[in-house]
Each structure stands twice: as C-alpha cells, then as structure tokens.
Amino acid sequence: MMTGTIQKWYTKLTVSLHNQKGAQAIEWIALAGVILAVFAAIQVVFKGDTAVGGAVSSTLSKIIKSIGAD
Numbered sequence: 001m002m003t004g005t006i007q008k009w010y011t012k013l014t015v016s017l018h019n020q021k022g023a024q025a026i027e028w029i030a031l032a033g034v035i036l037a038v039f040a041a042i043q044v045v046f047k048g049d050t051a052v053g054g055a056v057s058s059t060l061s062k063i064i065k066s067i068g069a070d
Contacts, residue, residue: 042056
C-alpha cells in the first residue's frame with residue numbers, strides 16, 4: 001500500500017515538473033511577441049524619421065558590442 005502511494009506522488013511530481021517547463025516556454029514566447037510588437041509600434045510611429053532610427057540603431061549597436069567585449 002505504501003509503495004502505491006509513493007508511486008502516485010512521484011507521478012504527480014513529474015507531471016508538475018513537465019507542465020512548468022511548458023509554461024516557462026510559453027512565457028518566453030509571449031515576451032518575445034511583446035518585444036516585437038513594441039518594435040513594430042516604434043517603427044510605425046517614427047516612419048520616415050531617420051534621426052530617431054539612427055539614434056536607436058547606434059545605441060543598440062553600442063550595447064551589442066559592449067556585451068561581446070571583455
């Protein structure tokens with residue numbers, strides 16, 4: 001009887017762990033979607049304005065280069 005109970009607990013535990021991994025993946029996908037939506041909105045708002053686009057581009061380039069530099 002005790003072995004059956006332990007097996008049930010183990011099954012519930014492993015199912016919960018697998019569900020958390022799936023939920024975490026969905027959260028990362030949703031975050032990426034939000035970031036893309038923000039970038040799309042920025043692009044629409046500043047359409048034709050090269051000063052803002054150039055400033056954003058140079059700032060992002062500096063950030064990316066600083067991440068790779070040690």
